[in-house]
Amino acid sequence: MIVTTEVSKLTAAAAAAAPVFDRNGRGWRARLLRGIADELEARREDIVALAERETSLGTARLVGEHTRTVYQARLFADVLDEGSYLEAAIDHAGDTPMGPGPDLRRQLVPIGPVAVFGASNFPLAFSVPGGDTVSALAAGCPVIVKAHPSHPETSRLTFDVMRKAARGLDAPEGLLGIVFGQDAGAALVADPRVKAVGFTGSLTGGRALLDIVGAREDPIPFYGELASLNPIVVTAAAARQRGRQIAEGLVASITASAGQLCTKPGLVFVPSGSDGDALVAHSADLVGRTDAGMALNERIHSAYGEIGGRLSRLDGVSLVAEGSLPAEAALRIHPRLLSIAAGELTADATEECFGPLTIIARYGNDAELRAALDRLPASLTGTIHAEPAEEDHIVELSELLRVNVGRVLFDGFPTGVLVSWAQTHGGPWPSTNSQHTSVGTSVIRRFLRPVTWQNAPQFVLPPELRDGDVDIPRRVDGRMQLPG
Amino acid sequence: MIVTTEVSKLTAAAAAAAPVFDRNGRGWRARLLRGIADELEARREDIVALAERETSLGTARLVGEHTRTVYQARLFADVLDEGSYLEAAIDHAGDTPMGPGPDLRRQLVPIGPVAVFGASNFPLAFSVPGGDTVSALAAGCPVIVKAHPSHPETSRLTFDVMRKAARGLDAPEGLLGIVFGQDAGAALVADPRVKAVGFTGSLTGGRALLDIVGAREDPIPFYGELASLNPIVVTAAAARQRGRQIAEGLVASITASAGQLCTKPGLVFVPSGSDGDALVAHSADLVGRTDAGMALNERIHSAYGEIGGRLSRLDGVSLVAEGSLPAEAALRIHPRLLSIAAGELTADATEECFGPLTIIARYGNDAELRAALDRLPASLTGTIHAEPAEEDHIVELSELLRVNVGRVLFDGFPTGVLVSWAQTHGGPWPSTNSQHTSVGTSVIRRFLRPVTWQNAPQFVLPPELRDGDVDIPRRVDGRMQLPG
Numbered sequence: 001m002i003v004t005t006e007v008s009k010l011t012a013a014a015a016a017a018a019p020v021f022d023r024n025g026r027g028w029r030a031r032l033l034r035g036i037a038d039e040l041e042a043r044r045e046d047i048v049a050l051a052e053r054e055t056s057l058g059t060a061r062l063v064g065e066h067t068r069t070v071y072q073a074r075l076f077a078d079v080l081d082e083g084s085y086l087e088a089a090i091d092h093a094g095d096t097p098m099g100p101g102p103d104l105r106r107q108l109v110p111i112g113p114v115a116v117f118g119a120s121n122f123p124l125a126f127s128v129p130g131g132d133t134v135s136a137l138a139a140g141c142p143v144i145v146k147a148h149p150s151h152p153e154t155s156r157l158t159f160d161v162m163r164k165a166a167r168g169l170d171a172p173e174g175l176l177g178i179v180f181g182q183d184a185g186a187a188l189v190a191d192p193r194v195k196a197v198g199f200t201g202s203l204t205g206g207r208a209l210l211d212i213v214g215a216r217e218d219p220i221p222f223y224g225e226l227a228s229l230n231p232i233v234v235t236a237a238a239a240r241q242r243g244r245q246i247a248e249g250l251v252a253s254i255t256a257s258a259g260q261l262c263t264k265p266g267l268v269f270v271p272s273g274s275d276g277d278a279l280v281a282h283s284a285d286l287v288g289r290t291d292a293g294m295a296l297n298e299r300i301h302s303a304y305g306e307i308g309g310r311l312s313r314l315d316g317v318s319l320v321a322e323g324s325l326p327a328e329a330a331l332r333i334h335p336r337l338l339s340i341a342a343g344e345l346t347a348d349a350t351e352e353c354f355g356p357l358t359i360i361a362r363y364g365n366d367a368e369l370r371a372a373l374d375r376l377p378a379s380l381t382g383t384i385h386a387e388p389a390e391e392d393h394i395v396e397l398s399e400l401l402r403v404n405v406g407r408v409l410f411d412g413f414p415t416g417v418l419v420s421w422a423q424t425h426g427g428p429w430p431s432t433n434s435q436h437t438s439v440g441t442s443v444i445r446r447f448l449r450p451v452t453w454q455n456a457p458q459f460v461l462p463p464e465l466r467d468g469d470v471d472i473p474r475r476v477d478g479r480m481q482l483p484g
Numbered sequence: 485m486i487v488t489t490e491v492s493k494l495t496a497a498a499a500a501a502a503p504v505f506d507r508n509g510r511g512w513r514a515r516l517l518r519g520i521a522d523e524l525e526a527r528r529e530d531i532v533a534l535a536e537r538e539t540s541l542g543t544a545r546l547v548g549e550h551t552r553t554v555y556q557a558r559l560f561a562d563v564l565d566e567g568s569y570l571e572a573a574i575d576h577a578g579d580t581p582m583g584p585g586p587d588l589r590r591q592l593v594p595i596g597p598v599a600v601f602g603a604s605n606f607p608l609a610f611s612v613p614g615g616d617t618v619s620a621l622a623a624g625c626p627v628i629v630k631a632h633p634s635h636p637e638t639s640r641l642t643f644d645v646m647r648k649a650a651r652g653l654d655a656p657e658g659l660l661g662i663v664f665g666q667d668a669g670a671a672l673v674a675d676p677r678v679k680a681v682g683f684t685g686s687l688t689g690g691r692a693l694l695d696i697v698g699a700r701e702d703p704i705p706f707y708g709e710l711a712s713l714n715p716i717v718v719t720a721a722a723a724r725q726r727g728r729q730i731a732e733g734l735v736a737s738i739t740a741s742a743g744q745l746c747t748k749p750g751l752v753f754v755p756s757g758s759d760g761d762a763l764v765a766h767s768a769d770l771v772g773r774t775d776a777g778m779a780l781n782e783r784i785h786s787a788y789g790e791i792g793g794r795l796s797r798l799d800g801v802s803l804v805a806e807g808s809l810p811a812e813a814a815l816r817i818h819p820r821l822l823s824i825a826a827g828e829l830t831a832d833a834t835e836e837c838f839g840p841l842t843i844i845a846r847y848g849n850d851a852e853l854r855a856a857l858d859r860l861p862a863s864l865t866g867t868i869h870a871e872p873a874e875e876d877h878i879v880e881l882s883e884l885l886r887v888n889v890g891r892v893l894f895d896g897f898p899t900g901v902l903v904s905w906a907q908t909h910g911g912p913w914p915s916t917n918s919q920h921t922s923v924g925t926s927v928i929r930r931f932l933r934p935v936t937w938q939n940a941p942q943f944v945l946p947p948e949l950r951d952g953d954v955d956i957p958r959r960v961d962g963r964m965q966l967p968g
Contacts, residue, residue, distance in 0.1 A: 089905050445919070480966055
């Protein structure tokens with residue numbers, strides 16, 4: 001009850017801020033994002049130190065994540081400057097086969113206040129000052145963040161840093177809000193003033209919020225990025241040519257951040273036979289020599305034990321290797337490599353296990369591989385390790401993976417998602433909104449909706465839709481035009 | 485059970501056709517759409533005659549709708565030729581603040597088989613050969629249409645015409661499917677091979693399908709366009725200057741197609757005082773002289789009577805005028821003009837009444853108008869009739885309406901939605917997916933999802949993402965480039 005009142009106050013302030021924020025325009029919002037980036041940079045040491053205290057991610061990773069977070073905020077300022085994200089279009093009045101047509105001008109507008117749920121595994125880049133927040137701000141939407149309980153102080157500090165930047169530009173006070181706790185998060189998603197939700201987390205958590213969305217009088221877009229298996233396929237030729245090298249990249253990718261990345265490869269198809277055996281043996285050796293990492297919280301720790309146990313007890317699954325687990329094992333999760341025959345890969349074996357666990361699926365021939373790929377759930381990524389000469393095979397595998405993923409990689413590993421213009425971090429369900437990405441510049445599209453003005457006087461139109469030269473690409477009578 | 489088996493067969497064929505269709509490429513799909521347009525044109529007389537027999541829409545309207553349907557199919561061929569709908573983007577490998585970045589190439593790909601639900605009120609333009617179908621085909625998605633029971637023969641004929649065009653190009657047989665009946669429609673939405681749904685119809689029907697989507701193991705995008713009030717605001721100055729002219733346009737817009745258009749103005753704000761009185765009196769006179777039209781089906785007929793009765797019995801609502809209702813009144817719906825004080829406009833009074841009924845809301849001053857606009861549900865359109873000198877007032881009203889609609893019109897009427905590049909036919913809920921439009925070229929975005937290829941060899945990439953010159957606009961390292 002108290003929670004609902006508190007949330008209501010924040011959403012009312014956000015709704016009041018929305019039109020002011022929108023009117024401030026692209027230039028102002030670009031300044032806001034650069035101001036946020038500058039403030040985050042100025043407080044780097046404090047932020048990283050606090051995140052280090054609250055998480056087990058370590059300095060190097062957190063410094064890298066901080067760099068990425070600052071870069072991301074500045075990149076969205078560039079997106080605003082460039083302006084094609086508005087999808088501005090003008091159709092002049094004129095004759096059509098259906099009779100005279102009106103003057104129509106279309107542009108994307110902010111969707112309204114957005115709720116952003118911070119993630120446990122990225123206390124910066126996918127939390128309070130992360131991609132969902134800065135893209136929603138770039139779009140012109142006030143943001144209320146639900147802080148992740150694994151790093152409340154980091155959330156508070158980064159929120160204060162962002163608010164300082166906003167106040168420095170006389171932003172409306174309701175532009176940024178923060179709430180703590182599960183009840184407040186649920187109230188936020190149910191609140192009629194919230195117009196979209198960005199969420200990175202578990203399938204269970206996402207489904208629960210999606211149910212709240214569905215029960216609203218006006219269901220709203222829910223952008224959840226919930227689970228991913230990230231299959232890798234190694235061809236026989238690749239196993240033969242560079243099995244050792246693949247094993248090294250693979251184990252590094254599995255154990256980075258103790259496997260607590262949504263792009264961790266959870267399933268690797270390795271050919272049967274001696275080359276595949278050698279690749280597996282080398283991977284096993286590396287895993288066996290890798291120490292246990294730290295789970296980000298108790299929930300992840302216990303789920304890792306539980307799901308890992310379930311997977312290892314499945315028919316046909318055997319343990320290939322595991323890292324050492326120290327005696328004082330509080331929150332420790334140790335890397336594990338399991339193995340199964342590709343033909344025995346049931347739906348039970350494709351459950352995501354968040355943490356440093358991977359299943360090796362051994363396949364005897366390409367038909368078996370194809371059949372197994374065909375049965376996989378959708379993932380964020382799919383990866384192929386092949387030799388250049390295998391053109392037809394690569395094309396076939398690529399198409400098989402592509403229908404089920406948002407990113408297809410070649411001869412690399414899926415962890416490490418660059419924030420850039422051409423990035424996609426999404427895919428079919430369990431990404432809840434398959435039309436979109438949650439990393440890269442086009443994430444901004446999630447928080448925008450189109451509006452058309454018909455026969456509007458010039459003074460009513462947003463500046464980007466008025467007659468004359470503008471500083472953005474736009475479509476005029478069906479043809480794209482670049483500025484100046 | 486039999487229904488499910490039949491639907492399964494169609495969706496399996498659609499899933500099998502999907503990769504073939506995708507590989508055929510943009511050029512082939514443009515030929516397909518132009519072929520469909522040619523076939524539809526060649527069979528114009530038969531199609532219009534059949535639609536005339538099955539519906540009450542009349543020759544002129546059906547000929548116009550046929551023209552629009554043919555035009556629409558050709559326009560999507562143009563969209564394919566132009567190619568910017570792909571949102572192609574290339575980020576070359578290079579250094580970033582986070583270290584070396586890979587080569588990333590992004591493009592939209594077809595989402596998979598799409599279920600399209602035909603609408604009763606547009607037997608062509610929003611039914612089997614309508615906008616949802618041709619945009620999904622343009623996107624590269626096989627389509628299974630659920631025919632509307634109000635015009636099964638027209639559905640069958642137009643389906644056969646489309647299939648003939650597809651066979652003429654040796655299209656895979658599963659590219660087009662059709663089902664009849666509510667059970668088949670429900671089975672279609674539940675089918676795991678269907679990846680998106682386009683629906684135009686009632687709020688009740690849409691909610692029922694949305695519940696099926698929510699119960700799927702993998703919820704999919706549901707694009708429903710469900711109900712709309714389409715408010716019009718007449719300022720005091722406009723009522724004074726051209727009240728008669730507004731009344732004439734208004735009554736024409738209310739009674740066109742017997743009010744069975746989703747953009748029919750259902751609520752008109754008219755100032756109190758003598759100018760407003762004159763506008764209402766003239767509208768009443770015109771409505772009184774308008775004969776009853778024909779409901780498209782019994783469901784609409786009875787709902788019109790029921791909702792119209794409910795609205796007229798509301799506190800504060802009075803009947804201003806109604807058209808004549810002939811004695812042999814089977815399926816007849818007669819135009820009705822109701823009136824209420826804007827201050828008394830409750831949520832009950834803003835229920836959509838599909839048919840030629842409109843409520844006039846009289847307002848005493850701008851504060852009263854603003855308060856009433858603030859309480860309205862979202863609509864597809866919002867319209868302002870004002871005088872050019874009222875700049876500030878127009879801007880204010882425009883912003884009040886804009887937050888709640890997909891299209892803002894000035895000095896016109898919302899019925900008649902041009903199919904063009906800059907059109908928007910959507911808005912916040914009860915449009916189920918507020919990021920999109922269901923009329924205009926950008927509807928194609930609903931049936932696409934992004935994929936990124938990372939470090940892919942050239943031969944794996946779609947032609948539009950390969951190195952060298954291409955015939956479409958694309959973004960390279962963050963900058964838009966036009967072809968040639």
